[in-house]
Each structure stands twice: as structure tokens, then as C-alpha cells.
Amino acid sequence: MNLGKFSYEIKPSPTLALNSKAAELKRAGKNVIHLGGGEPKWYAPETAIKKAMEMLETRVVRYTPVSGIPELKDAIVDYTFKYYGKKVEGKNIIVSSGAKQALMVALLAILNPGEEVIFPAPFWVSYPDMVKLANGTPVPVLPNSSDLQITFDEIKNKVTEKTKAILVNTPNNPSGVVYEAAEIEKLVKFCEENEIFLIMDDIYRELIYDGLKSPNGFEFSKADINSSYVISINGVSKQYAMTGFRIGWAVGAEEVISAMTRIQGHQTSCPSAVSQVAALGALQGGEKEAEELRRSLVKKRDILTKEIAKIEKARLIFPHATFYSFVDFSAYEKDSHKLAQFLIENAEVVTIPGKDFGIDGHLRISFCGSEEELIEGISRINEALQKI
Numbered sequence: 387m388n389l390g391k392f393s394y395e396i397k398p399s400p401t402l403a404l405n406s407k408a409a410e411l412k413r414a415g416k417n418v419i420h421l422g423g424g425e426p427k428w429y430a431p432e433t434a435i436k437k438a439m440e441m442l443e444t445r446v447v448r449y450t451p452v453s454g455i456p457e458l459k460d461a462i463v464d465y466t467f468k469y470y471g472k473k474v475e476g477k478n479i480i481v482s483s484g485a486k487q488a489l490m491v492a493l494l495a496i497l498n499p500g501e502e503v504i505f506p507a508p509f510w511v512s513y514p515d516m517v518k519l520a521n522g523t524p525v526p527v528l529p530n531s532s533d534l535q536i537t538f539d540e541i542k543n544k545v546t547e548k549t550k551a552i553l554v555n556t557p558n559n560p561s562g563v564v565y566e567a568a569e570i571e572k573l574v575k576f577c578e579e580n581e582i583f584l585i586m587d588d589i590y591r592e593l594i595y596d597g598l599k600s601p602n603g604f605e606f607s608k609a610d611i612n613s614s615y616v617i618s619i620n621g622v623s624k625q626y627a628m629t630g631f632r633i634g635w636a637v638g639a640e641e642v643i644s645a646m647t648r649i650q651g652h653q654t655s656c657p658s659a660v661s662q663v664a665a666l667g668a669l670q671g672g673e674k675e676a677e678e679l680r681r682s683l684v685k686k687r688d689i690l691t692k693e694i695a696k697i698e699k700a701r702l703i704f705p706h707a708t709f710y711s712f713v714d715f716s717a718y719e720k721d722s723h724k725l726a727q728f729l730i731e732n733a734e735v736v737t738i739p740g741k742d743f744g745i746d747g748h749l750r751i752s753f754c755g756s757e758e759e760l761i762e763g764i765s766r767i768n769e770a771l772q773k774i
């Protein structure tokens with residue numbers, strides 16, 4: 387078929403492709419362990435389900451305002467004050483169908499064709515294609531240090547006259563690394579002085595352990611919210627285990643949010659009404675479950691650390707947050723695609739190749755599944771690696 391040229395430039399999400407591969411092997415009767423997952427295997431908060439049920443029982447489920455229902459926006463105003471210390475209003479918020487859509491409409495709202503978006507590697511697999519979808523040019527930047535901390539100078543070295551935005555994801559998918567506050571502070575100052583948008587992808591902000599806090603863009607912003615170049619992206623998917631509800635949001639200057647709203651209005655009209663009330667329920671009463679989720683993830687992270695330590699030449703970059711680890715297996719095989727394929731065939735374990743996150747020689751191993759699968763999966767990886 388003669389499709390648009392652009393459609394061939396957009397790659398399928400590698401993580402979703404591996405999910406299908408794992409499902410296919412399972413159907414064929416293989417005892418596959420999927421250590422590549424991107425969502426907590428946890429229950430959504432009871433308050434979220436209750437709110438959704440209440441709406442469903444009315445049988446009145448209609449369109450909502452494009453940028454979200456006022457009650458949810460009010461709850462996000464409170465959330466932003468509680469977790470970011472930033473006073474904002476409803477007009478500074480857009481609710482979208484997942485953090486992914488919030489990010490996508492933000493890029494569409496700010497980019498002119500060919501303008502550059504810088505983001506540190508390792509990066510979420512979707513960033514390069516999302517930037518391309520918005521007619522921009524992705525500019526990944528590799529950190530020098532092996533602990534995958536990015537520095538302000540490394541990012542600044544990539545800035546050109548075409549730079550329109552810098553996109554930072556802390557805590558980071560796929561590494562679980564939390565960036566240094568001092569570097570983010572310099573970045574905020576630089577972006578605001580140079581009128582470059584700083585998009586902070588904060589989707590894993592609350593999945594953080596060991597007493598750490600992830601720096602947020604707003605805490606270092608000197609500007610009033612309506613003249614700030616910081617745009618924060620967040621949502622209920624990860625912190626409340628509500629990936630299937632598809633609710634995320636962006637907080638930023640009114641001018642940006644209103645442009646995003648115009649775009650979203652033509653894309654999806656509004657996020658799902660049922661999901662919005664569920665998200666409201668989570669924000670108003672889901673803290674207990676969120677805390678339980680955090681505790682369970684710390685336990686699994688510690689199991690993962692112990693198990694990876696048994697693999698002689700693997701090097702773990704210790705994850706203080708998220709439910710991902712990014713493990714350096716380059717002593718066994720430098721090509722992470724080859725290695726991931728080898729592990730599917732020889733260990734029946736699914737991992738995600740680091741190359742898709744911009745850094746080869748590593749694999750992303752998630753610790754969001756069951757403890758048993760984590761132990762068994764890593765032990766199978768260890769055994770298979772003995773053959774290399």
C-alpha cells in the first residue's frame with residue numbers, strides 16, 4: 387500500500403514488540419518470564435474504583451471539558467502544591483489520556499518543524515519518535531559517567547540555535563537513576579534565561595526510595611508560573627498502578643496549556659470521563675495503596691540487587707527509584723539486541739535491549755513482577771550467560 391512517507395519513519399515501540407513476542411511464546415507453551423514490564427502488578431486504589439463505579443452506575447458518561455473536569459484539576463492543583471511546592475491554578479493544567487498524550491501535545495504545541503529537543507540517554511524509548519511525530523529533531527545526549535548521571539554541561543554542549551526544548555526524565559526510565567538537584571537547578575536557570583522549554587517528565591516522581599527526593603523543575607524556577615518555561619508531566623499510571631485508566635497531566639504556563647488544549651480538542655476531545663473520576667479518587671484517597679506499592683517495590687529492588695550480584699560480570703546501576711534497573715552486560719555481549727534475543731532463546735526470559743534506550747551493552751530488567759519470577763528469571767539469565 388502506498389502510505390504516507392512519514393508513517394515508515396516511525397518505529398513500533400520496541401517494548402510493546404517484545405510484549406507480543408513474550409505472549410506468542412507463552413501461547414506456544416513456553417515457560418516465559420517477562421522481566422521487561424513497564425507497569426506495577428498492583429491494584430488500583432479502592433477510592434479510584436469506587437468513584438468510577440459511582441459514575442458508571444448513573445449511566446451518564448459524557449464528554450468532559452477538553453482539558454479535564456474541574457474537580458480533577460483542583461485535585462491536581464493541590465497535588466502540585468503538596469509535592470512540588472508550586473501554587474498553580476486550573477488554567478495551568480491539562481488532563482490528557484496518559485502522560486504520553488500530555489507529552490505529545492506539549493511537543494506539538496511548542497515545536498516548529500526542524501526544531502531540536504535535547505534529552506539525556508538512557509531515554510524512554512518513545513521520546514525520539516514522539517519528537518519526530520511533532521516534526522522536531524531528537525537530540526540525545528550521552529552521559530560521560532558510568533553511573534548515568536547527566537550533567538548540566540553535557541546537556542548545554544548540545545544546545546544550538548535550533549534548540550527549542552530540553553526533556554528530562556527523573557527518576558529515569560530505564561535506569562532508576564535520580565538526577566542531581568544541582569544539575570537540574572542549573573538547567574532551570576539556563577532554560578529560563580534562554581527561553582528554552584524544560585519539559586520535566588515526572589511520571590516516576592513518587593516511586594522513589596531510600597529517603598531520596600527527585601528534584602523538580604518548579605522548585606528552582608524564579609519565574610511566575612505563567613512566564614515559566616518549565617512544563618511538568620505527571621499522572622496516575624505508575625504511582626497508583628493505574629496504567630489502563632490512561633490519565634496523565636501537564637502543568638505549565640497558561641499560554642502553553644491553552645495551546646495544548648486546542649490541539650488535544652481536535653485529537654481526542656477529552657480524556658475518558660470514567661478514568662478522570664477514577665484519577666480523582668486516587669488523588670483523594672490512594673495514598674495508602676501508593677505507600678504499599680512503594681514498600682513492595684523496595685523489597686523487590688533488594689531481591690533484584692542480590693540476584694544480579696550473583697552474575698559475575700554484570701554491573702548494576704543501583705536504582706533508587708522506579709521499578710527498572712539498567713544492567714551493564716557488555717562484558718558478555720556488547721550488542722544488546724543480540725543479547726536480549728539470546729536470553730529469550732536460551733533462558734526464556736524477556737528483557738529490553740539498552741540500545742533502544744540509547745545505550746548499548748545494557749539490558750533493562752524490571753522489578754515490577756512477582757518476587758518468584760524475579761529470582762527465577764535472573765537465575766536463568768545467569769545460567770544462560772555461562773554459555774557465552
Ligand SMILES: Cc1ncc(COP(=O)(O)O)c(C=O)c1O
Nearest residue numbers: 484485486510559589621623634
Ligand atoms: C518515562 C515515561 N514517561 C511517560 C510514560 C507514559 O505514561 P502513561 O502510561 O501515563 O502514558 C511512561 C510509560 O512507560 C514512561 O516510562
